[in-house]
Amino acid sequence: RPCLEVHQVHNLEFNKLEESIWCSVRLSSTSRCLVGVIYRKPTADIEYDSRMLEGLSRSIRLGFTHILILGDFNLPRVNFAEHTYTGGDNSIEARFYNLIDDLGLYENVRSATRWRNSQTPSRLDC
Structure with missing residues (x-):
């Protein structure tokens, strides 16, 4: 739309987050939305996970009036619908779930987005 002004956020x-892109969308004269898209490999190492969590944490402090973070985090053991995760207190599942909760973010997707004939439906790529 011609009224939307979009710029990549550097x-x-x-x-430091490869496989991510962040943009600022001007919604009006007084509101801007930070849109982030992240792909986290299932084999991501602890350093990548730490960078991802730090990036998510900093996103809140950038002064945007709205924040929308999308992607595939490859964390199937995190269940936002039931407010649970499987893993130890220092696992990426625990750290991710607790950070999202601490930041006041939440999962908008409420129903399955991916399924195949032989698989259980899931909310993948949310």
């Missing part, structure tokens, strides 16, 4: 924390 931020030190975001630049």
